[in-house]
Amino acid sequence: MDILGDGFADALRLLVTGDEDAWSITALTLRISLTATVVAVCLGLPLGAAIALGRFPGRRVVLAMANTGLGLPPVVVGLFVTVLLWRSGPLGSLGLLYTPTAMIVAQAAIATPIVTALVVAALVQVDPDFLVQMRGLGAGRVRAFLALLDEARLPLLAAAMAGFGAVISEVGAAQMVGGNVAGETRVLTTAAVLATSRGQFALAIAFGLILLLIAFVVNLTLVLAQQRAPERDGVR
Amino acid sequence: MRRARSLLLAAALVLVPSGCGDDDEPNRKLILATTTSTQDSGLLDDLLPAFTRDTGWEVTTLAVGSGQAIELGRRGEADVLLVHSPAAEEEFVAEGATGRRLLVMHNDFLIVGPADDPAEIDALSPSEALTAIAEGEVPFVSRGDESGTHAKEKTIWAKAGITPEGSWYSSTGQGMGATLQVAAERNAYTVTDRATFLSQRDTVDLVELGAGGPELLNIYHVIEMTERAGNRVQTDGAAAFADWIVSATAQDLIGRFGVDAYGEALFTPDAGRDEAELAA
Numbered sequence: 377m378d379i380l381g382d383g384f385a386d387a388l389r390l391l392v393t394g395d396e397d398a399w400s401i402t403a404l405t406l407r408i409s410l411t412a413t414v415v416a417v418c419l420g421l422p423l424g425a426a427i428a429l430g431r432f433p434g435r436r437v438v439l440a441m442a443n444t445g446l447g448l449p450p451v452v453v454g455l456f457v458t459v460l461l462w463r464s465g466p467l468g469s470l471g472l473l474y475t476p477t478a479m480i481v482a483q484a485a486i487a488t489p490i491v492t493a494l495v496v497a498a499l500v501q502v503d504p505d506f507l508v509q510m511r512g513l514g515a516g517r518v519r520a521f522l523a524l525l526d527e528a529r530l531p532l533l534a535a536a537m538a539g540f541g542a543v544i545s546e547v548g549a550a551q552m553v554g555g556n557v558a559g560e561t562r563v564l565t566t567a568a569v570l571a572t573s574r575g576q577f578a579l580a581i582a583f584g585l586i587l588l589l590i591a592f593v594v595n596l597t598l599v600l601a602q603q604r605a606p607e608r609d610g611v612r
Numbered sequence: 613m614r615r616a617r618s619l620l621l622a623a624a625l626v627l628v629p630s631g632c633g634d635d636d637e638p639n640r641k642l643i644l645a646t647t648t649s650t651q652d653s654g655l656l657d658d659l660l661p662a663f664t665r666d667t668g669w670e671v672t673t674l675a676v677g678s679g680q681a682i683e684l685g686r687r688g689e690a691d692v693l694l695v696h697s698p699a700a701e702e703e704f705v706a707e708g709a710t711g712r713r714l715l716v717m718h719n720d721f722l723i724v725g726p727a728d729d730p731a732e733i734d735a736l737s738p739s740e741a742l743t744a745i746a747e748g749e750v751p752f753v754s755r756g757d758e759s760g761t762h763a764k765e766k767t768i769w770a771k772a773g774i775t776p777e778g779s780w781y782s783s784t785g786q787g788m789g790a791t792l793q794v795a796a797e798r799n800a801y802t803v804t805d806r807a808t809f810l811s812q813r814d815t816v817d818l819v820e821l822g823a824g825g826p827e828l829l830n831i832y833h834v835i836e837m838t839e840r841a842g843n844r845v846q847t848d849g850a851a852a853f854a855d856w857i858v859s860a861t862a863q864d865l866i867g868r869f870g871v872d873a874y875g876e877a878l879f880t881p882d883a884g885r886d887e888a889e890l891a892a
Contacts, residue, residue: 462687463688474643474672556675557672558673573788574654574789575789575816
């Protein structure tokens, strides 16, 4: 129990004093995870919309692939990205391995199928007549589609949050493609692993608590957005 | 729609700052593949800033087992290695893709176990100690990760003429720190390097057992890679690191490392010495 207490005390001390570069590690973690999430949304939203609304051959196969991607093991993604980015690999000339960019690539690869699958789920649950009605009311294709996105905005937001949750808590791929380099690619999860292997359990718990705090703030934002939505609609 | 727009704006705000700050000069950065012991003990935290200050080279450290470090060197993925697995190193150097291999420092391996010493190995030589553990089928935890420490452990088993197997023998596949913790939780014996053990002495409930001796010597070499391992190897960076770590500045830092925290030095600097003399 001492260790847990020390961990709490350490987390507070780290956040107040900025020791062990806690702030820069936290900032880097946020930067990498948020960028990867934005990339995943930019890819997953159109992809998910195409699967949900489109009619094309192989649609079910693509959907099955996206759903498989929900359970994609990060360590497998990490291994693939590492091999691609190795100096001797096909993209080695870019010199990206062990940089934050490599971590963003790997994390985006992890999050994109998650976002895609959840976007599909979000869009198919809207009344199938919705688009027909919007078109009937005289909306153009683009306006009708945007109205559909607005209708499904909360599940879409949840899709983005799920992608973010998957990447910020992830350690296997982050460690492999980032290399856990101090001051450059060390994020909260890999810092916690290193502290653990050094026997610095209180420090590891402190990093874990900061991670939890971030996850909590993100989810709190989501809950608040969901709670406020009906009121806003009522006022309109 | 207002909400969608504010989401986009938030996304843009996050993305803009992330675009900057990545433009370090990539050609002044070298990759050092080394063992977990040099990172977990904190030695590299002392050495690398001084190296960067003295030479201008920045270092990306990959702390892996010696086996993986050598594999990264073999593939040209690392520029310079700091490893402690002499037999594997000699084999690797014989392949012809390396440059210089220089003696840097040593300390020793230890056999550690529960304080009540169930296999009664205290005062036994390393191979006698492992024999007693195997015959008593007392729990033993191995790293099993082809690291330098694992290689040393296998050498001692071989010397004792034992193939360790059975439910008493387990393999973590992890670094030294994690393996020490598993051993402590299971009241098991393990083979560890002194640096990692001292740095974790307060958090693991294990004590040093068995007699030491030349069998347990833990010798670190620096190995330069050349372009024969891959055309992107930074040979000048490798040379700068090898030259620096055997220099008087670095050797002095190595000799003093750990004195403040543990009351004893964790490594003995050996640059320029004859390896055959170390055992004496």
